[in-house]
Amino acid sequence: MKSFYSRAAIILSIAAVAFIVASCNSFKKTPVSVVPQPGSADFATTVFLGNSLTAGYQSGALYESAQKYSYPADIAKEAGIANFEQPLISDPGIGGLLEITNLSGPEIAALPSSGVPLNSALTRPYNNLGVPGALVYDMIDTSNFAAKAGPPRDNPFFQIVLRNAALGNSPVAQALALHPTFISVWIGANDVLGYATSGGTIGTDPATHSLPTDIPTFTYLYTTMMNALLAGAPNAKFVIANIPDVDAIPFFNTIPPIVINPATEAPVLVNGSPVPLLVMRHDASGNLYAGQANPLYDKILLPALSLELKGVGIPAALGGTGTPLPDSLVLDSAEVSKVEAAITGYNAVIQSVATANPTRVALVNAYSVFNNFAANGYTDPATGVHLTDSYITGGFFGLDGIHPTDQGYGYVANMFIKAINTTFGANLSQVNLAYLPGSIQLAKSSSTQSKWPVIPLSEWGKMLKIFQVSDMY
Amino acid sequence: MASMRKYLASLMVVAVWASAAFAGGYQLNETGAKATAMGGAFVARADDPSAIFFNPAGLSYLKGLNVMLGGELILPSTTFRSLGPVSTQTDMNSISFFPPNAYITYSMDNGLGFGVGLFTPYGLGTDWPTNWPGNTIVTKITLQTFYINPTVSYSYKNLVSIGVGFDYVLGSVELAQKVATPFTVEPTATLKGNGNGSSFNFGVLITPVKEISLGFSYRGRANLKATDGTLSFSDLSALAGQPQFANGTVSTSVPLPATWFLGVAYKGDRYSIEADYQWVGWNAYTSLNLNITQGNATTEKSIVGDYNNSYIVRVGGDYKISEIFTARAGVFYDKNPVPDMYLEPLLPDADRLGLNVGVGVNVTNNVTIDASYMFLPFKQRTITNSAIGFNGTYNTTANLLGIDISYRL
Numbered sequence: 001m002k003s004f005y006s007r008a009a010i011i012l013s014i015a016a017v018a019f020i021v022a023s024c025n026s027f028k029k030t031p032v033s034v035v036p037q038p039g040s041a042d043f044a045t046t047v048f049l050g051n052s053l054t055a056g057y058q059s060g061a062l063y064e065s066a067q068k069y070s071y072p073a074d075i076a077k078e079a080g081i082a083n084f085e086q087p088l089i090s091d092p093g094i095g096g097l098l099e100i101t102n103l104s105g106p107e108i109a110a111l112p113s114s115g116v117p118l119n120s121a122l123t124r125p126y127n128n129l130g131v132p133g134a135l136v137y138d139m140i141d142t143s144n145f146a147a148k149a150g151p152p153r154d155n156p157f158f159q160i161v162l163r164n165a166a167l168g169n170s171p172v173a174q175a176l177a178l179h180p181t182f183i184s185v186w187i188g189a190n191d192v193l194g195y196a197t198s199g200g201t202i203g204t205d206p207a208t209h210s211l212p213t214d215i216p217t218f219t220y221l222y223t224t225m226m227n228a229l230l231a232g233a234p235n236a237k238f239v240i241a242n243i244p245d246v247d248a249i250p251f252f253n254t255i256p257p258i259v260i261n262p263a264t265e266a267p268v269l270v271n272g273s274p275v276p277l278l279v280m281r282h283d284a285s286g287n288l289y290a291g292q293a294n295p296l297y298d299k300i301l302l303p304a305l306s307l308e309l310k311g312v313g314i315p316a317a318l319g320g321t322g323t324p325l326p327d328s329l330v331l332d333s334a335e336v337s338k339v340e341a342a343i344t345g346y347n348a349v350i351q352s353v354a355t356a357n358p359t360r361v362a363l364v365n366a367y368s369v370f371n372n373f374a375a376n377g378y379t380d381p382a383t384g385v386h387l388t389d390s391y392i393t394g395g396f397f398g399l400d401g402i403h404p405t406d407q408g409y410g411y412v413a414n415m416f417i418k419a420i421n422t423t424f425g426a427n428l429s430q431v432n433l434a435y436l437p438g439s440i441q442l443a444k445s446s447s448t449q450s451k452w453p454v455i456p457l458s459e460w461g462k463m464l465k466i467f468q469v470s471d472m473y
Numbered sequence: 474m475a476s477m478r479k480y481l482a483s484l485m486v487v488a489v490w491a492s493a494a495f496a497g498g499y500q501l502n503e504t505g506a507k508a509t510a511m512g513g514a515f516v517a518r519a520d521d522p523s524a525i526f527f528n529p530a531g532l533s534y535l536k537g538l539n540v541m542l543g544g545e546l547i548l549p550s551t552t553f554r555s556l557g558p559v560s561t562q563t564d565m566n567s568i569s570f571f572p573p574n575a576y577i578t579y580s581m582d583n584g585l586g587f588g589v590g591l592f593t594p595y596g597l598g599t600d601w602p603t604n605w606p607g608n609t610i611v612t613k614i615t616l617q618t619f620y621i622n623p624t625v626s627y628s629y630k631n632l633v634s635i636g637v638g639f640d641y642v643l644g645s646v647e648l649a650q651k652v653a654t655p656f657t658v659e660p661t662a663t664l665k666g667n668g669n670g671s672s673f674n675f676g677v678l679i680t681p682v683k684e685i686s687l688g689f690s691y692r693g694r695a696n697l698k699a700t701d702g703t704l705s706f707s708d709l710s711a712l713a714g715q716p717q718f719a720n721g722t723v724s725t726s727v728p729l730p731a732t733w734f735l736g737v738a739y740k741g742d743r744y745s746i747e748a749d750y751q752w753v754g755w756n757a758y759t760s761l762n763l764n765i766t767q768g769n770a771t772t773e774k775s776i777v778g779d780y781n782n783s784y785i786v787r788v789g790g791d792y793k794i795s796e797i798f799t800a801r802a803g804v805f806y807d808k809n810p811v812p813d814m815y816l817e818p819l820l821p822d823a824d825r826l827g828l829n830v831g832v833g834v835n836v837t838n839n840v841t842i843d844a845s846y847m848f849l850p851f852k853q854r855t856i857t858n859s860a861i862g863f864n865g866t867y868n869t870t871a872n873l874l875g876i877d878i879s880y881r882l
Binding site: 392441 | 556557558606607609653654655656657658659682684685710711712737738739741746747748786787788790804805806826861862863
């Protein structure tokens with residue numbers, strides 16, 4: 001009897017041990033990583049061409065903390081690109097990094113441009129060749145890029161990014177010198193933003209220097225650039241992006257063209273109707289006059305805020321100065337039409353390059369993605385993190401009202417990744433926006449009170465200088 | 474322009490508490506060094522004072538007055554590696570826990586036994602670097618419980634014994650995480666609460682013949698109710714004074730699931746061996762509801778966990794080397810209750826294998842020291858469908874050292 005129980009207990013125990021052993025057949029610690037499948041693309045040597053958006057410019061400056069989250073850096077991470085190099089600039093960067101000094105306002109001020117290049121000894125061109133302020137013209141301009149640091153362009157970034165003409169005397173030349181297998185191009189926004197952000201007072205067209213780059217010129221420059229790249233890297237695949245609508249950017253859509261009561265943030269009504277701001281605008285024959293803003297079509301630029309707070313643009317009857325907002329801070333309906341015509345024309349050119357090279361070129365429709373974002377915002381399905389196009393509070397755009405935050409650039413990266421995956425049958429993962437750090441600078445201590453954002457015009461002026469490119473030819 | 478306050482308020486709701494689950498298999502069955510050394514396969518023997526935890530029916534078979542004191546030193550180590558071609562690895566900060574246990578029992582010759590136990594059957598802790606990628610989910614969490622368990626048992630003719638007990642549960646929980654803001658400032662939110670609850674337990678021990686025993690024990694579910702918890706913020710920098718970061722109060726209820734053991738043991742002259750099955754009613758954890766009050770603002774959050782019931786299979790035995798020394802060994806397999814999509818770094822749970830050895834030393838006729846060592850590797854777990862979008866690979870191992878000193882009179 002005893003030996004029966006003994007055997008039974010041992011058999012049961014052996015069975016249990018066998019179950020345990022069978023259950024834990026996979027206690028090995030093996031590295032798990034998602035290997036990105038590039039599809040028909042090859043990311044071995046990838047180079048990004050573009051302007052400030054590609055460089056990772058944020059809140060008025062190009063600085064290391066933001067450059068690490070540029071959309072090229074995000075894409076490089078998801079694509080597993082090794083040896084991805086950017087022209088990093090130590091914090092607080094160059095350009096005058098904007099920070100909130102008073103959250104209750106919020107009030108905004110710029111930090112000094114005290115950043116220094118960190119990676120300038122690299123003996124080959126950078127993988128991120130985005131140059132803040134660059135026009136499509138600059139991509140193929142082989143004249144002395146170092147001279148662009150001096151007047152009238154006063155743009156230090158060509159020298160910082162391109163460094164040495166021996167590496168190539170233009171962004172396109174440096175890109176091709178890398179013998180790239182994959183090329184990203186997002187260029188052309190400044191050809192219209194220079195005009196738009198100056199309220200239609202400064203332009204980039206060669207004939208008048210007071211209009212957006214004209215479409216024949218843009219077409220010539222863009223196709224020349226793309227043909228040079230397509231021929232110079234005959235086996236490379238491309239992703240190119242078109243130009244977003246100015247309507248989708250806080251710089252143009254934050255300040256309503258009507259008088260707002262700062263206490264209630266609601267429009268002031270006189271006889272039940274909102275009161276248009278007083279502005280300098282153009283009449284049908286193009287003559288400048290002081291008058292009422294067109295409440296439906298005129299755009300008041302973000303820097304107008306500080307003047308508006310001093311009563312400029314507000315009728316004397318409502319307690320304002322009765323003087324109009326200057327032409328440079330108003331994009332009137334005629335100017336808006338010119339901006340939109342330019343963007344439409346540029347985007348047709350960009351589209352035609354993609355259409356002509358369907359197996360080599362993926363197209364990012366930034367115009368429609370940004371408009372869709374402006375209309376609906378973005379809610380992360382997993383975490384509920386919500387981004388909108390609202391200035392500051394939206395979390396997508398930084399303090400300059402034009403360039404995205406780290407999260408905003410993550411969203412831009414995802415827009416590129418989707419296009420790459422679709423066109424080339426790749427499977428790059430999306431950037432998870434919820435786990436990107438917040439990047440809007442908040443000064444260590446903040447003082448109090450003042451209902452409206454107060455942004456010194458001089459600070460905006462610094463930022464706008466990037467777009468003052470009237471002498472490019 | 475939307476008000477900054479409104480924005481921050483909505484951000485608080487969305488980001489701070491989106492993932493504040495207490496998570497996973499936060500059960501601890503290591504409430505006695507002797508039982509632990511045998512893989513926790515003890516319900517059919519229950520022949521030391523930790524019977525109050527494993528099977529209260531065992532009290533009847535202890536002799537006279539018994540006092541047992543000890544604890545279990547737990548040393549976990551976890552790494553997290555994000556998914557992706559360029560993955561970053563985070564090592565959890567090194568931490569240790571020492572849940573204590575204490576028992577006092579008195580058994581009479583007429584088959585009646587009494588006792589009170591104090592032990593920690595549920596608890597957890599994780600501590601991540603404050604700048605790690607998941608810092609908005611958790612930087613630190615601790616859950617502690619203490620069960621005070623008065624017990625009575627009665628044995629009929631040494632054939633069948635039954636025991637019942639009442640559980641008074643005390644507990645505390647602390648959770649710290651970073652608050653996601655659009656700013657470069659990352660405040661820390663800390664939630665602290667103390668709570669209590671109650672439950673009951675019972676057990677049966679059948680000894681049909683001298684060598685064989687069958688055991689079953691059950692412990693009901695308790696809810697650790699914390700009504701006066703606090704919410705506080707630190708690292709606020711320039712965000713200090715914003716009403717969204719005002720101190721607040723929190724109430725919640727943490728489920729401590731029901732569990733039962735079923736086992737059979739064989740006792741020979743010099744050795745014994747036992748095989749057990751333990752069931753754990755983790756489906757008690759469907760969601761955790763947090764009620765947060767800051768000033769006049771009340772936020773209610775429901776965090777889904779949807780755990781599955783789970784089980785543990787245990788085998789263990791001992792061998793009496795001499796009148797003084799007894800050697801013990803055991804293994805178990807512990808199935809984790811957490812569905813992939815709800816696995817979070819709050820508790821990086823996974824199926825586990827427990828490998829145990831131990832020794833008992835009769836120091837004098839009245840004093841025994843039991844010691845145990847457990848190596849606890851977790852299955853590597855890779856999450857690709859996280860409900861909060863936090864995917865990656867978790868690797869965990871733990872070393873556990875147990876010691877108990879018993880005194881018999």
